[in-house]
Amino acid sequence: MDKLTSMNVFVRVAKAGSFAGAAKDLDISRAMATKHIMQLENELNTRLFNRTTRSLSLTEAGEEYLDRCQQVLLDVEEMESAVTKLQTEPRGTLKICAPPVIGATHISPAMTEYLKSYPDLSVEMVLKGGQVDLIDEGVDIAIYLGHLNDTSLVARKIATSSLVVCASPEYLKLHGTPQDPEDLIEHSCLINWAIPPRNKWRFKGILGERTVTVTGRMQANMADPIRNAAVNGLGVIMLPHYIVGRDIEMGRLQVIMEQYGIAPLEIYAVYPHRKYLSAKVRSFLDFIQAWLPHRIGMNPP
Amino acid sequence: MDKLTSMNVFVRVAKAGSFAGAAKDLDISRAMATKHIMQLENELNTRLFNRTTRSLSLTEAGEEYLDRCQQVLLDVEEMESAVTKLQTEPRGTLKICAPPVIGATHISPAMTEYLKSYPDLSVEMVLKGGQVDLIDEGVDIAIYLGHLNDTSLVARKIATSSLVVCASPEYLKLHGTPQDPEDLIEHSCLINWAIPPRNKWRFKGILGERTVTVTGRMQANMADPIRNAAVNGLGVIMLPHYIVGRDIEMGRLQVIMEQYGIAPLEIYAVYPHRKYLSAKVRSFLDFIQAWLPHRIGMNPP
DNA sequence: ACACATTGTTTCCATATTGTATACAATTTG
DNA sequence: CAAATTGTATACAATATGGAAACAATGTGT
Numbered sequence: 013m014d015k016l017t018s019m020n021v022f023v024r025v026a027k028a029g030s031f032a033g034a035a036k037d038l039d040i041s042r043a044m045a046t047k048h049i050m051q052l053e054n055e056l057n058t059r060l061f062n063r064t065t066r067s068l069s070l071t072e073a074g075e076e077y078l079d080r081c082q083q084v085l086l087d088v089e090e091m092e093s094a095v096t097k098l099q100t101e102p103r104g105t106l107k108i109c110a111p112p113v114i115g116a117t118h119i120s121p122a123m124t125e126y127l128k129s130y131p132d133l134s135v136e137m138v139l140k141g142g143q144v145d146l147i148d149e150g151v152d153i154a155i156y157l158g159h160l161n162d163t164s165l166v167a168r169k170i171a172t173s174s175l176v177v178c179a180s181p182e183y184l185k186l187h188g189t190p191q192d193p194e195d196l197i198e199h200s201c202l203i204n205w206a207i208p209p210r211n212k213w214r215f216k217g218i219l220g221e222r223t224v225t226v227t228g229r230m231q232a233n234m235a236d237p238i239r240n241a242a243v244n245g246l247g248v249i250m251l252p253h254y255i256v257g258r259d260i261e262m263g264r265l266q267v268i269m270e271q272y273g274i275a276p277l278e279i280y281a282v283y284p285h286r287k288y289l290s291a292k293v294r295s296f297l298d299f300i301q302a303w304l305p306h307r308i309g310m311n312p313p
Numbered sequence: 314m315d316k317l318t319s320m321n322v323f324v325r326v327a328k329a330g331s332f333a334g335a336a337k338d339l340d341i342s343r344a345m346a347t348k349h350i351m352q353l354e355n356e357l358n359t360r361l362f363n364r365t366t367r368s369l370s371l372t373e374a375g376e377e378y379l380d381r382c383q384q385v386l387l388d389v390e391e392m393e394s395a396v397t398k399l400q401t402e403p404r405g406t407l408k409i410c411a412p413p414v415i416g417a418t419h420i421s422p423a424m425t426e427y428l429k430s431y432p433d434l435s436v437e438m439v440l441k442g443g444q445v446d447l448i449d450e451g452v453d454i455a456i457y458l459g460h461l462n463d464t465s466l467v468a469r470k471i472a473t474s475s476l477v478v479c480a481s482p483e484y485l486k487l488h489g490t491p492q493d494p495e496d497l498i499e500h501s502c503l504i505n506w507a508i509p510p511r512n513k514w515r516f517k518g519i520l521g522e523r524t525v526t527v528t529g530r531m532q533a534n535m536a537d538p539i540r541n542a543a544v545n546g547l548g549v550i551m552l553p554h555y556i557v558g559r560d561i562e563m564g565r566l567q568v569i570m571e572q573y574g575i576a577p578l579e580i581y582a583v584y585p586h587r588k589y590l591s592a593k594v595r596s597f598l599d600f601i602q603a604w605l606p607h608r609i610g611m612n613p614p
Numbered sequence: 615a616c617a618c619a620t621t622g623t624t625t626c627c628a629t630a631t632t633g634t635a636t637a638c639a640a641t642t643t644g
Numbered sequence: 645c646a647a648a649t650t651g652t653a654t655a656c657a658a659t660a661t662g663g664a665a666a667c668a669a670t671g672t673g674t
Contacts, residue, residue: 348632
C-alpha cells in the first residue's frame with residue numbers, strides 16, 4: 013500500500029469530512045478509503061479520526077498529521093516537477109499578507125487577475141500591518157513597505173510609490189502653507205508608524221538633504237485614519253501616492269512642497285528563505301512585479 | 314510499489330554507490346533494487362543514474378532528486394514520530410557552524426560527548442566566523458557571539474563568558490598599566506571584529522557607564538591572531554575569558570582594570586525558524602545549553 | 615416515533631503486484 | 645585470462661490490492 017497515496021487519501025478525507033465524499037473525489041471505492049486510513053492508523057498506532065459511524069472529526073494527532081502530510085505531499089510534488097523539469101502550474105493555496113490599504117486597493121485586484129491563469133490555485137489573504145511571523149502563520153509571501161533588515165528572509169522590490177506631502181485646503185488656509193521643510197516643525201504632522209518614513213521626513217532640495225523630525229496631533233499604525241484626519245483638516249501628512257492620489261484629484265487634499273524631492277516609498281515582497289522555492293511563490297512574485305508598478309502609477313523598480 | 318520505499322532505496326543506492334551494496338544494506342535482493350530504481354525512473358521519465366554495467370554515478374537530475382529525497386524522508390520520519398509521540402532519538406546528520414576558537418575549544422568537545430549518546434547521529438562541523446546563510450549551506454545550528462537581530466532566525470542564549478581586558482606583562486612594563494577606561498585611548502588596543510564589543514569597549518565603574526572607542530596596531534576577524542599579538546606584547550585586548558583564561562593562568566597575559574565591570578559576552582545558538590523543530594536540533598540545543606555554561610567557567614544564562 | 619437513506623466497515627474474490635531465486639551478460643581484479 | 649562481482653532479465657510463488665456486495669450503525673425527514 014503506497015504510503016504517499018494513503019496520506020493523500022487521508023488529506024482528502026479530512027478535507028471532505030467524510031470517507032464517502034473523499035472516495036468519490038478520488039474515484040475509488042469507499043472500502044479502499046477505509047483501508048488506507050486503517051493502514052495509516054495501524055502503522056502509527058494512533059487513531060487519526062474520531063468516528064461515530066455517522067460523523068467524522070480529526071483527533072489531536074490527526075490535526076498535526078494533516079498539517080504535516082500536506083506539506084510532505086506538496087514537497088514531493090515540487091520535487092518531482094523540479095526533477096522532471098516540467099514547469100508545473102502553481103497549485104495549492106497561496107497565503108499572502110499585506111498592509112491593509114495596499115492590500116485592499118492593489119494586491120487584492122492583482123490576486124484576482126492572477127488567479128484567472130491558474131485554476132488549481134486558491135489564495136488566502138491576510139490584511140494586517142507590522143511585522144508578521146511568516147513561518148508560524150504559514151504565510152508564503154508578505155508585502156512590506158520600506159526596507160526590511162532581516163537576513164534570512166528574502167525581499168524582492170516589486171514597486172515604488174512616490175511620497176507626497178499634503179493637507180486639506182481648509183487646513184492650509186487656516187495655518188498657512190509651509191514652504192520649507194523646517195516650517196513643518198510648526199505644523200501638526202500626522203504620522204503613520206506603519207509606513208516609512210514615519211516621523212523622520214527627509215527632503216532633497218537645492219541646498220542638499222534635510223531631515224525633519226515632525227510631530228503632530230495624531231498618530232496611528234494604519235494609513236486610513238491618518239488620511240481621513242488630514243482630509244478633515246487635522247494636519248499635514250506624508251503618504252504614498254497610491255493612498256492619497258484620489259483625494260488629490262478630487263481636491264480634498266492639496267500637495268505642498270512639490271519643489272522638494274522625496275525618496276519614494278519602496279514596496280517589497282518578502283518570503284521565507286528556503287532552499288527550493290515553490291512554483292506558486294516564484295510565479296506570483298514574477299506576476300506582481302510585472303503588474304504592480306504600472307497600476308501604482310510608478311515606473312518598475 | 315511504495316514510493317517512499319523506492320525513494321529510500323534510491324538514497325541508499327546513491328550513498329553506497331552500487332545496487333548490490335544497497336541491497337545488502339537493506340536486506341533485499343539485487344533484483345528488487347533495480348526494480349525500485351526503474352520504477353522511479355519510469356514515473357519521473359528521467360534517468361537518475363548513469364550506469365555502465367560496472368560503475369554508477371548520479372545524473373544531474375539524480376543529484377537534485379537525492380537532495381530532496383533525503384529531506385522528504387526525514388520529514389516523514391519526523392512527522393511520524395511526532396504524531397506517535399514517540400520521542401525518537403536524534404538521527405541523521407547535524408550540521409553545525411561555529412566561530413573557530415570556541416568551536417575548536419568548546420563546541421567540538423561538547424559534540425563528541427553528545428555523539429556518545431546517539432549512535433545514529435553523525436555531525437558535520439564548519440568552523441568559520443561571521444554571518445552564515447543557514448539555509449543555503451544547510452546548517453542546522455550556528456553559534457553566534459553577541460546579539461543577533463534577525464527575526465526569522467531563532468536564537469537561544471546558551472552561555473555567557475566574562476570579558477577581560479589584558480595585556481602581556483612586558484607591554485605593561487613598557488607602556489604603563491592603564492587605570493581608567495580613558496587611558497586606553499593612548500594605548501594600542503587590538504581589535505577582533507568577530508567578537509563583540511569590537512572597538513567600542515564599555516565599562517561600568519563607580520561613576521556610571523563609560524564607552525571608549527579604542528584603536529590600535531592590529532585588527533583581525535579572528536581571535537587567535539589577536540590573542541597571539543597580545544601575548545607578544547603588541548597591545549591591550551578585550552577577549553572572552555574562555556580564550557585568554559589559559560594565558561592568564563600561565564602568566565603570559567595580565568588582567569587589568571579588574572575594578573571595572575564589563576557586560577559579559579553572550580553566546581547564542583541560532584537555528585532557522587521552522588514550524589517543526591527536528592529532534593536532533595532540539596536535543597542538541599538542550600544538551601549544549603546544559604553543557605557549555607559549566608565548561609566555559611560561567612554561570613548558566 | 616419510525617422507516618429510510620446514507621455512512622463506515624467487513625467479507626469475498628479475481629487480479630495485479632511484489633519479492634526471491636535463478637540465469638545471464640558485462641566488466642573489473644588478481 | 646580466469647574468477648568474482650555487478651546490473652539486469654525471467655519465472656514463479658506469495659502476497660497485496662481494489663471493487664462489489666452485504667452488513668451494521670447512525671442521523672434525517674415525515
